[in-house]
Each structure stands twice: as structure tokens, then as C-alpha cells.
Amino acid sequence: MTKPDDFDLQAFLPYLLNQAAEEASLGFQQIYKDRYGLLRSEWRVLFHLGIFGRLTATEIGAKGKVHKTKVSRAVQRLADRRLVKRARSEDDRRVEWLELTPVGEKVYRDLREVAQEYESSLQVKLSDDEMRVLKAMLLKLAGRL
Amino acid sequence: MTKPDDFDLQAFLPYLLNQAAEEASLGFQQIYKDRYGLLRSEWRVLFHLGIFGRLTATEIGAKGKVHKTKVSRAVQRLADRRLVKRARSEDDRRVEWLELTPVGEKVYRDLREVAQEYESSLQVKLSDDEMRVLKAMLLKLAGRL
DNA sequence: GCTTGTTAGTTACAAAAACAACTATTACCA
DNA sequence: TGGTAATAGTTGTTTTTGTAACTAACAAGC
Numbered sequence: 120m121t122k123p124d125d126f127d128l129q130a131f132l133p134y135l136l137n138q139a140a141e142e143a144s145l146g147f148q149q150i151y152k153d154r155y156g157l158l159r160s161e162w163r164v165l166f167h168l169g170i171f172g173r174l175t176a177t178e179i180g181a182k183g184k185v186h187k188t189k190v191s192r193a194v195q196r197l198a199d200r201r202l203v204k205r206a207r208s209e210d211d212r213r214v215e216w217l218e219l220t221p222v223g224e225k226v227y228r229d230l231r232e233v234a235q236e237y238e239s240s241l242q243v244k245l246s247d248d249e250m251r252v253l254k255a256m257l258l259k260l261a262g263r264l
Numbered sequence: 265m266t267k268p269d270d271f272d273l274q275a276f277l278p279y280l281l282n283q284a285a286e287e288a289s290l291g292f293q294q295i296y297k298d299r300y301g302l303l304r305s306e307w308r309v310l311f312h313l314g315i316f317g318r319l320t321a322t323e324i325g326a327k328g329k330v331h332k333t334k335v336s337r338a339v340q341r342l343a344d345r346r347l348v349k350r351a352r353s354e355d356d357r358r359v360e361w362l363e364l365t366p367v368g369e370k371v372y373r374d375l376r377e378v379a380q381e382y383e384s385s386l387q388v389k390l391s392d393d394e395m396r397v398l399k400a401m402l403l404k405l406a407g408r409l
Numbered sequence: 410g411c412t413t414g415t416t417a418g419t420t421a422c423a424a425a426a427a428c429a430a431c432t433a434t435t436a437c438c439a
Numbered sequence: 440t441g442g443t444a445a446t447a448g449t450t451g452t453t454t455t456t457g458t459a460a461c462t463a464a465c466a467a468g469c
Contacts, residue, residue: 124315126376128328130399132386133289134308138329138406140281147278158425163279170269177447184283189426191449213434213447231271241277244404249397254275256398259389261283303455322417334456336418358417358464 136260147237151230160185160193162230165219168203169227173218175208202226281405292382296375305330305338307375310364313348314372318363320353347371 128134144159151157157165167179174182176190194217197203202223208214219227242250273279289304296302302310312324319327321335339362342348347368353359364372387395 126315128311128315131379132383133292135399135402135406136281136285136288139402140285142406143281144278166273170271170273187448234276238277245401249401252397253401254280256390256394257280257284261280261287
């Protein structure tokens with residue numbers, strides 16, 4: 120009574136994207152987890168602060184499409200480990216300015232290095248041109264253009 | 265003391281892929297969740313059975329790169345809702361053959377329809393050619409070639 | 410046949426994510 | 440003003456996931 124079917128799951132974009140994303144994330148995840156015990160939400164916050172300097176939690180959430188509770192908890196853990204410094208804003212006391220501590224900077228720079236190497240290692244599977252095109256299309260899909 | 269930096273997070277492949285994958289999954293997720301209360305692992309199992317007919321849990325895990333505990337739990341919930349029928353194998357009594365019930369078939373066919381429509385809606389953002397190239401590259405990255 | 414190793418699948422527990430409700434502060438406006 | 444709504448961020452609770460240990464059945468070598 121079973122009717123096999125020719126729907127191509129591998130070609131279904133949400134499925135395929137997830138598989139590719141998982142595969143591509145795995146190696147890098149291993150590094151920030153093993154080396155610094157960071158979670159995904161934590162390295163994201165770390166990178167945002169490393170790149171943009173001083174931000175509020177809300178700004179990080181907006182830039183990275185991360186929910187505020189995730190940012191809040193990530194910041195909490197990063198602050199506990201003295202990777203991030205928090206300071207209440209004078210103007211608006213609901214707001215907290217976040218920035219990396221010197222140690223946080225070091226961790227960021229190390230991971231940025233790793234990220235760049237990792238990126239190169241992924242490029243092995245694709246030509247430069249392919250990579251450029253791929254990213255352009257992913258940006259479109261991500262609604263970031 | 266904060267040093268802004270020009271590392272391009274949007275262009276970091278694992279990050280970008282995740283964003284695109286999340287964005288691309290969202291709409292479809294909404295449907296199988298709202299309409300049938302399914303989880304991601306559940307629709308995946310459902311689709312595998314819909315496409316391939318009769319499979320064991322291990323086979324589904326291998327085809328979809330899903331861990332056996334996830335498959336196990338997905339199957340359990342699908343069986344509870346009578347979408348999947350389980351039958352101990354005669355040859356090897358560790359093995360359980362899984363297939364869709366008639367109701368499961370209906371749900372599968374409905375969601376397959378939705379998936380196809382959804383896929384088309386994503387194509388609006390990209391040309392046919394772009395889509396073809398994109399998928400080819402994602403397959404490479406996913407290590408499926 | 411016994412012992413050892415493997416495989417299919419489940420279960421238990423810990424880690425992480427999702428969602429909703431909450432506090433504190435500021436903005437709006439009649 | 441004073442009252443209502445909006446915003447920043449946190450906390451609590453429930454779902455899901457991840458990991459490891461487990462049971463049951465089979466396989467292989469001696």
C-alpha cells in the first residue's frame with residue numbers, strides 16, 4: 120500500500136539549505152566550543168562587538184536577527200567570563216552599552232583568524248567565482264539586500 | 265578603547281548560510297507546524313517515508329543525516345498520531361519497518377503540495393538559472409555529491 | 410554452544426532554545 | 440501633569456535537542 124514518490128527532497132531549498140548550513144557550521148562550531156566553551160549565540164555577540172565596537176543588546180539583536188532573550192543570556196555569560204563589559208547608559212537608563220574587554224578582544228581576534236582560515240578551507244570545494252555567486256544569492260534569500 | 269573592525273560577518277559562509285536557511289525555512293515551518301503540529305524532524309521523517317515508501321529508522325537517519333534518537337522520537341510521535349505504522353521485521357527482530365498510514369499519506373501529499381508551492385514562491389527572489397547554480401553549490405557544500 | 414563484538418532502537422539526563430510574563434524606565438498625549 | 444503605551448532588558452517555564460548509557464537481538468570466532 121506504499122506508493123514511492125519522486126518528490127526530490129534534496130532539491131527542496133529549505134531542506135538543502137539546512138543541510139549545507141549544518142555541514143558548513145560544524146567545523147567552526149567545534150573550534151569556538153572546544154577552545155573557549157562558547158555557544159553559537161555567544162560567538163555571534165562576540166563578533167558583533169568585535170566588528171562594530173560598542174553596541175546595545177537591542178542593536179545586536181537587530182543586526183543578527185537574534186531574539187533579545189538569547190542576546191541577554193549570551194551577554195550575561197560573556198560578562199561573567201570578563202569577555203564583555205557592560206555599562207548603563209547615562210541618557211537612558213534602560214539601555215546598556217556593551218563592549219569587549221581586552222581579553223574579549225583577544226578571543227575575538229583569535230576566532231576571527233580561525234574564521235578566515237575556515238572560510239578558506241570551505242573554498243576548496245568551490246571556485247572563487249562560484250563562491251561569489253553563492254554568497255550573492257544567499258544574501259538575497261536571507262533578505263539582506 | 266573599542267576598535268571597530270572590517271571583518272565581514274555577512275560574508276562569513278557559516279553565518280550567511282544559517283541566516284538564509286532560517287529565512288527560507290520559516291514560511292514552510294509555519295505551515296507544517298500550524299496545520300499538523302509537526303516538528304522539523306517529524307516532517308522530515310514523514311517526507312522520507314512518503315518518498316521512499318517503507319524504511320527502517322536507521323535508513324532514514326542515514327538518508328537525512330539525522331541522529332537516531334531524533335528519528336526514534338519523531339517516529340514515536342508520528343505513530344502516536346497514527347501517521348506512521350511500525351512493524352517488527354520477521355527476519356531481524358531488532359529492526360522495525362516504518363511506513364505511512366493512509367492518513368499519513370494524506371498529510372504527506374498535502375505538505376508535498378505546499379512544499380512545491382513554497383519552493384516556487386522562493387524562486388521569485390532568484391532566476392531559474394541562479395536557482396540551479398545555487399542548488400548545485402549547496403549540494404557540494406552539503407557533501408552530497 | 411559460549412564469549413565477545415555489533416547493530417537497531419530506546420530511554421534518561423543535561424544543555425540549549427522558544428515563548429511568555431515580568432520589571433524598570435522612558436515617551437506620548439489629552 | 441497623570442495615565443497609557445512603548446521600549447530595554449531580564450527571568451521563569453516549557454519544548455527540543457544533544458549526549459551517553461542502556462536493552463534486545465543478531466553475528467562471528469573459537
